[in-house]
Amino acid sequence: DAKTTQPNSMESNEEEPVHLPCNHSTISGTDYIHWYRQLPSQGPEYVIHGLTSNVNNRMASLAIAEDRKSSTLILHRATLRDAAVYYCILRRYGGSQGNLIFGKGTKLSVKP
């Protein structure tokens, strides 16, 4: 699977929007962009995924660049509960194992 690059850490204030960037310059045409987050002492939690178009769900929005070499996870109003490590992962359609390959992710801190 292609590699992703994320900042090690970011800070946000509560109730402000947060934009978490991810670079994936070697993405292939069949790679889906997935975002997961892991709160302290919990298992990873699915956030959102997309292929080419921007996506919205109740948790977040995913903005995908036109050339697909980068994407941004948008939390519209950060809460203290959003403090977590956020992982941007590429999953290939028809991949052999189907597992997620986790990098180091971005540790998001939310200040009250």
Place this chain on the structure above:
Amino acid sequence: NAGVTQTPKFQVLKTGQSMTLQCAQDMNHNSMYWYRQDPGMGLRLIYYSASEGTTDKGEVPNGYNVSRLNKREFSLRLESAAPSQTSVYFCASSGNRGGNQPQHFGDGTRLSIL
């Protein structure tokens, strides 16, 4: 709405003991996975089961065995526990192995081997 349930949540073993970690999902998913997470690191795949009746090795399978008991359940067995297997173990499931399928995780089993 349970999702993925793992038992036990915590376990302490002595070196050489054996145990089985249980995982069950109620989402009618075909694919199930076992990962381990060591401190400060990302998750690594131990074994996976693409569908009922099949299992395959992942990145770090040594020292482990798995059983896909039925569509709902996927267990992980440590035959002779070693201190290097001290870790947090996560079970996950997805509709299938496709790239457009999200994975859903359990809360983990925290295993210490003395």
